[in-house]
Amino acid sequence: MTAMEFEVQLLAVVVAVACALPGCFLVLRRMALLSDAISHSILLGIVLAFFWVQDLASPVLIVAAAATGVLTVALVEALHATRRVKEDAAIALVFPALFSIAVLLIARHAGDVHLDVDAVLLGEIAFAPLRRFEWNGVDLGPRSLWVMGIILLLNAAFLALVYKELKLSTFDAGLAAALGFSPVLLQYAFMSVVSVTAVGAFDAVGSILVVALMIAPPAAARLLTHRLPLLLLLSALIAAASALLGFHVALRLDASIAGCMAVATGVLFFLALLLAPERGALARILLRHRQRLEFAGLMLTIHLLNHEGTPRASEENRLGHLPEHLRWSRDFALRVARHVEREGLVIQGPGDRLELTPLGREAARHLMVR
């Protein structure tokens, strides 16, 4: 691994984790779509600030972009407050307007600068190590690594500082307001953090993939845990894993690193969706399967109890009779019989007679009186 490859991977992990941390609260606050809006509209801030300072490396760009992000949130909320449009519609009205102005400005006035659309959409993480941060002639590493590192620290510090307040206002904004923690203030502080993160990450992975990094890892982690601290930790781990996975796949395929990182977040989310221990699709299928078997088993004990000791018992309480009487397939009847036997509710008598154990009789009676 060359030094440059190492730097790109380190940057990718830092970007991913910096995005995933505020992303957790975006997902919990049901504001995922707002990250999409912010990551687009910040472009306007970047373009306007660039026209002013004529320097792509200036920190003014970050400040201006973050301000546009907060402006986006304010406009969305103002539009929503009119109650003429729903929140999703308000988002969809605001950010394309700001984004398209930015695109027009680039096309008209910045044709010769490298602010081209490819860079905007996908970023250029592979070239990030080329722009160095030098101080007194000493090379201190890639500039964007410093920027994103600082943003990551800021995000972590912000969440640590107002963890309690953010949690409360996310869970119950009414109580937060009643206790004197202004949900509006928290909202704007949080959205500023999201905006700054989006600006920083924009440089590395482009405006669209920021959304994938902010939303997919927390959404995957949400399927894996019901504890907030663990949610934050798992999101960060999944984000970091996506970054590394994406980098190596991109190297193999000779494809866009940022694109592969986004695909990796999607793949990991899909795996979580499939395999999560409690909320995953597989777990649900297994649960439904087991419940069906259990229910059928109880039905069987009731059937056996009903006919127990009657003249027709030897006829009714046979395994071979079940498909006819309970309308089960032969195969399913066999599985149910095996299940109740395992549970100790029924034993197989001579022939294919089924007989209740005392435990099974008890269970069936209990069900009948309920």
Add this chain to the structure above:
Amino acid sequence: MKPEPTREGDGRRPGPGRRGPEGRGRGDASGEEIDRTSPAIEVNDLTVAYREQPVLWDVDVAFRHGALTAIVGPNGAGKTTLIQTILGLVRPAAGRIRILGQPVREGRRSVAYVPQRGSVDWDFPTSVLDVVVMGTYGRLGWFRRPGRREREAALEALAKVGMEAFAERQIRQLSGGQQQRVFLARALVQEAPIYLMDEPFQGVDARTERAIVEVLSDLRARGDTVIAVHHALQTVPEYFDDVVLLNVRRIASGPVPQVFTEENLRTCYGGRVPFLHAVAGPPGAGSPAPGAGSPVPGPGSSASSSGAAPSPRPGASARPADGSA
């Protein structure tokens, strides 16, 4: 009579920060104590509108100290809005609210709020204990983290509502009644002298209902004030001391025996009164005759008292009885 501010406006709840073994000792009214002769919460000429649609219209009501007060009225009567305005969650179009003699911004620190269950996302990744600890956040203020003391207070509150065994559960595993008890416990740890509850009995199981009733009587025994939006009219006389009949306007308010009359209920509910047969208390038991006028000051101060104002129900502008003293 204007209630005097009982404390300098530091925004904290009145009384010493924690309860000693002798309770809050409301008998010995020291300088730090609440002035119990004035109302716990006083609402004057309150009008609240959502987009020019009045939800509360010129409402005057005073909530007695140490009483359990029910707010009843039909759907859309503005019951929840009244509570949320008192908490400062809804901005009134006009009117004045005093909580223990203080304006809402300071006074609401003295209020513990039990919102409707459905107002939060119960799928939020957190535990029962954690939700109850949230009640201590107001005391902690910005940036300070809850510690062992807060967790112990939360466990104690959970025990009071019979939920201590559920402390470590995820909140999404709770039944409706258990959710309600968790919210009640969260309000209890706020250790506030006033409790505002939005339909605490709504759709709960019998066990939860008993637990809430028990907590309410504990609170009354301690001298705390409880104000609850309530739907089941038949339990009002059993559970509450005072009642406010609300339907955009205040129809009547005061002690249950005097105010909770068939006539008032008919005025409030527009003739269709649920469970009217179950309502005890003959009309006019020691109360002023209907239409005798209201001792609550205010009508003169508001131009919209009657006439020009659209009356939501026929006869709603009449204020039959007012037992609030």
